[in-house]
Amino acid sequence: MSQQRALWEVxxxxxxxxxxxxxxxxxxxxxxxxxxxxxxxxEATLLAVQQQMAQQAAFAQIPDVVKxxxxxxxxxxxxNNLPEITVAYESGWNRLTEKFYAKTEWPEAEAIAPLVNxxxxxxxxxxxxxHIETPVHPPMRTSKxxxxxxxxxxxxxxxxxxxxxxPDIDDRFHSYENSCELFNYLLNSEGPVPLELxxxxxxxxxxxxxxQFQSFCVWRSKVKSKTDEELQLLADASxxxxxxxxxxxxxxxxxxxxxxxHIVAVQEGKSQEELAEIVGDYGTRPLYRMLGYFSxxxxxxxxxxxxxxxxxxxxxxxxxxxxxxIRVNIELHPExxxxxxxxxxxxxxxxxxxxxxxxxxxHMVSQINKIADRMYALYAICNALxxxxxxxxxxxxxxxxxxxQFSKMxxxxxxxxxxxxxxxxxxxxxxxxNPPPYDFPELLSAYVDEPPSEPAQRHLSLxxxxxxxxxxxxxxxxxxxxxxxxxAKKLANFLDADEEEMVxxxxxxxxxxxxxxxxxxxxxxxAGETVPTSDLDFVIDDNMVHIAESTVGRRYAGWFIRxxxxxxxxYDTIKNAPLPVKKVPKAPTTESQPASAVPASATVPKSxxxxxxxxxxxxx
Amino acid sequence: MVSASxxxxxxxxxxxxxxxxxxxxxxxNRNVGLLExxxxxxxxxxxxxxxxxxxxxxxxxxxxxxxxxxxxINILIKALTSSPFPDxxxxxxxxxxxxxxxxxxxxxxxxALLPLITTLHSLLQQCRxxxxxxxxxxxxxxxxxxxxxxxxxxxEDAVRDVVIRAVIPAFKRIGSDRLSSYLYLSGDDLIDYVGxxxxxxxxxxxxxxxxxxxxxIVSTVVQENxxxxxxxxxxxxxxxx
Numbered sequence: 001m002s003q004q005r006a007l008w009e010v011x012x013x014x015x016x017x018x019x020x021x022x023x024x025x026x027x028x029x030x031x032x033x034x035x036x037x038x039x040x041x042x043e044a045t046l047l048a049v050q051q052q053m054a055q056q057a058a059f060a061q062i063p064d065v066v067k068x069x070x071x072x073x074x075x076x077x078x079x080n081n082l083p084e085i086t087v088a089y090e091s092g093w094n095r096l097t098e099k100f101y102a103k104t105e106w107p108e109a110e111a112i113a114p115l116v117n118x119x120x121x122x123x124x125x126x127x128x129x130x131h132i133e134t135p136v137h138p139p140m141r142t143s144k145x146x147x148x149x150x151x152x153x154x155x156x157x158x159x160x161x162x163x164x165x166x167p168d169i170d171d172r173f174h175s176y177e178n179s180c181e182l183f184n185y186l187l188n189s190e191g192p193v194p195l196e197l198x199x200x201x202x203x204x205x206x207x208x209x210x211x212q213f214q215s216f217c218v219w220r221s222k223v224k225s226k227t228d229e230e231l232q233l234l235a236d237a238s239x240x241x242x243x244x245x246x247x248x249x250x251x252x253x254x255x256x257x258x259x260x261x262h263i264v265a266v267q268e269g270k271s272q273e274e275l276a277e278i279v280g281d282y283g284t285r286p287l288y289r290m291l292g293y294f295s296x297x298x299x300x301x302x303x304x305x306x307x308x309x310x311x312x313x314x315x316x317x318x319x320x321x322x323x324x325x326i327r328v329n330i331e332l333h334p335e336x337x338x339x340x341x342x343x344x345x346x347x348x349x350x351x352x353x354x355x356x357x358x359x360x361x362x363h364m365v366s367q368i369n370k371i372a373d374r375m376y377a378l379y380a381i382c383n384a385l386x387x388x389x390x391x392x393x394x395x396x397x398x399x400x401x402x403x404x405q406f407s408k409m410x411x412x413x414x415x416x417x418x419x420x421x422x423x424x425x426x427x428x429x430x431x432x433x434n435p436p437p438y439d440f441p442e443l444l445s446a447y448v449d450e451p452p453s454e455p456a457q458r459h460l461s462l463x464x465x466x467x468x469x470x471x472x473x474x475x476x477x478x479x480x481x482x483x484x485x486x487x488a489k490k491l492a493n494f495l496d497a498d499e500e501e502m503v504x505x506x507x508x509x510x511x512x513x514x515x516x517x518x519x520x521x522x523x524x525x526x527a528g529e530t531v532p533t534s535d536l537d538f539v540i541d542d543n544m545v546h547i548a549e550s551t552v553g554r555r556y557a558g559w560f561i562r563x564x565x566x567x568x569x570x571y572d573t574i575k576n577a578p579l580p581v582k583k584v585p586k587a588p589t590t591e592s593q594p595a596s597a598v599p600a601s602a603t604v605p606k607s608x609x610x611x612x613x614x615x616x617x618x619x620x
Numbered sequence: 621m622v623s624a625s626x627x628x629x630x631x632x633x634x635x636x637x638x639x640x641x642x643x644x645x646x647x648x649n650r651n652v653g654l655l656e657x658x659x660x661x662x663x664x665x666x667x668x669x670x671x672x673x674x675x676x677x678x679x680x681x682x683x684x685x686x687x688x689x690x691x692x693i694n695i696l697i698k699a700l701t702s703s704p705f706p707d708x709x710x711x712x713x714x715x716x717x718x719x720x721x722x723x724x725x726x727x728x729x730x731x732a733l734l735p736l737i738t739t740l741h742s743l744l745q746q747c748r749x750x751x752x753x754x755x756x757x758x759x760x761x762x763x764x765x766x767x768x769x770x771x772x773x774x775x776e777d778a779v780r781d782v783v784i785r786a787v788i789p790a791f792k793r794i795g796s797d798r799l800s801s802y803l804y805l806s807g808d809d810l811i812d813y814v815g816x817x818x819x820x821x822x823x824x825x826x827x828x829x830x831x832x833x834x835x836x837i838v839s840t841v842v843q844e845n846x847x848x849x850x851x852x853x854x855x856x857x858x859x860x861x
Contacts, residue, residue: 434682466709
């Protein structure tokens with residue numbers, strides 16, 4: 001769209017210039033030739049003027065500080081100056097958002113375009129970054145705006161719309177177009193592009209791309225709330241945010257960067273030279289390498305959203321999850337450090353730009369807590385289905401947050417609502433791979449009359465079917481714990497169940513206490529061996545059930561370590577505390593002890609002076 | 621111990637199929653034919669390759685035009701007998717709800733059969749083997765038997781493998797009648813089958829299952845094992861104090 005418009009503008013300008021010349025020649029006569037050209041020109045001129053005026057008006061409304069920020073930001077991107085880009089990205093953008101755009105969009109990319117003309121502004125502001133004068137009028141269009149920066153700007157622009165405002169259909173379509181332009185530029189230029197961006201931004205690009213895709217799929221599935229215009233647009237644009245296009249981008253980034261080859265080579269201990277040869281022109285650049293790595297994580301997410309759990313794990317097969325810091329093996333590259341980043345001296349008055357906004361931090365912490373909460377919910381589900389002793393700290397947090405649900409889930413059938421509640425809270429926000437049939441009106445009305453169940457509900461019912469199959473296990477388990485051997489008939493009597501049904505349930509119990517688990521040094525997340533997971537085991541000998549329990553010996557060490565550490569902390573605190581010298585009590589003391597304080601001041605004569613200084617305070 | 625490695629890559633999978641399953645090749649529609657042929661090979665030869673079949677369902681998920689209900693039903697029948705492993709539900713996860721068939725000349729048999737196949741699966745999942753055989757041999761399942769499982773070579777034996785997988789870890793000895801109801805085999809058929817497994821029948825007519833890691837139970841006491849790193853903090857502190 002924007003490119004078309006740009007071309008159209010160029011055409012228009014050319015036409016106008018021609019006309020000027022012709023008008024000048026016009027005095028020589030032949031006016032008849034231009035009679036029908038004249039009104040067309042006027043219309044075109046009018047349009048151009050109108051557009052220019054609108055842009056000028058939009059430009060004039062941009063606060064000066066924002067203009068300066070954009071010029072500065074653009075310059076940092078042009079220079080591939082990572083520290084400056086990071087400051088602008090992590091601090092500047094957010095601070096200006098708080099100040100000017102908390103409830104509205106940032107200026108449109110077209111409006112700020114005059115500020116980012118390829119290098120043109122350098123002529124206007126030779127000392128960029130020091131004291132930038134505020135541009136009042138858009139400069140002459142002497143060169144094209146920096147399209148790459150505008151794409152990056154729109155990336156931020158739309159992300160802001162999605163997170164702070166309500167994206168409308170145009171925003172959704174245009175953010176898709178802009179993502180396509182960005183990835184086209186990265187993937188289909190001649191060779192790797194010379195751009196550098198902070199890792200956080202690269203992560204956010206992939207993260208946001210998937211979020212917007214998921215958001216679009218959810219929005220798209222609600223046919224009833226669409227206006228006629230939206231229905232028409234959706235019918236015409238079935239490719240917008242298609243699952244295919246999203247997967248295509250992620251797979252392409254992985255392939256271009258050769259990130260999988262890279263990870264394998266690092267694991268094999270290849271040298272830097274060998275590594276550089278393996279990963280090629282793209283993979284040696286941090287931008288592509290990180291985008292490739294983040295795309296693997298992105299694929300894990302997209303495949304999960306689409307319900308393809310095996311593929312989700314398969315894409316992760318080279319990523320080592322048992323490492324404490326997953327990214328360690330990819331970040332340690334001496335050649336990165338060899339590129340000296342020009343560390344800019346911090347000018348007075350600019351330090352506050354570096355300080356990350358408190359709001360942003362709070363927001364991030366609350367996001368992380370939300371994700372952690374969902375992880376604890378999943379942990380509670382798993383531990384209810386397969387009870388076993390795991391990390392005490394985690395178990396305690398789970399008991400604290402989901403204690404009620406956990407005890408319900410541990411009771412079989414009656415815990416189903418608790419499973420349902422926690423699953424829907426913690427599961428991925430599943431999406432349907434295909435849009436409703438917007439391009440077939442008759443199918444669409446059938447779709448509206450009889451909408452298919454929501455993806456999350458489908459996955460929930462599959463999950464609950466698994467849970468129901470295991471539902472008798474907790475009761476069986478609680479009975480078996482009481483015996484070392486007993487007759488199957490007797491057990492069935494206790495349970496008030498048919499003996500044959502109970503024996504079949506015991507086979508379920510046996511299977512439920514086994515799981516395919518990764519054994520040490522095994523590669524791939526799909527592989528593994530069947531291992532027992534339960535502390536309670538049994539076997540049926542014809543009609544006798546024999547039970548064996550693995551018990552954990554009393555744990556002294558953990559208790560000892562915890563308490564010693566605690567004692568050390570107490571000791572340190574006492575040691576570091578100031579000596580308990582008697583201090584002059586402050587005024588609040590009297591408030592906290594009104595009962596004793598008031599009579600005290602009352603009994604002491606006012607003339608007593610310094611000794612009851614606080615009494616004096618009270619009087620004052 | 622059952623290893624999942626043969627599930628991740630069965631020995632019968634050719635390199636060409638491996639490329640389609642693991643590579644990016646799976647994204648291309650033209651490959652669906654190869655994978656479908658491979659499925660029919662599995663149907664005829666008692667092989668099973670879950671990941672390859674999931675790749676077909678993936679292509680169907682993204683390209684509703686390719687959808688072929690017979691293929692889907694065959695995939696589900698194959699996945700049915702992998703219980704207690706989750707293959708069946710993994711397949712179902714990829715079957716998005718689809719609008720009812722628009723073409724009256726080509727009725728879609730899946731909606732009618734899906735509830736039946738799902739019930740059969742849940743019976744296997746719950747080890748309710750006698751109930752499985754009863755439903756499977758009932759009139760309700762006639763169309764499934766006559767149109768699909770009859771083509772799937774060794775289907776009933778594959779169900780028996782599910783039974784055996786459940787019996788081996790849970791029993792030391794199992795009554796012949798009970799085993800007979802699980803396997804839907806009686807008389808000489810049962811004796812032959814038990815013999816093939818290398819199991820024996822004792823004087824009381826009870827089938828003896830050889831000891832294995834899962835049916836040999838022992839009570840253990842897990843003792844704690846303190847590692848030096850756990851004590852680092854304490855030792856460091858006493859050094860500094």
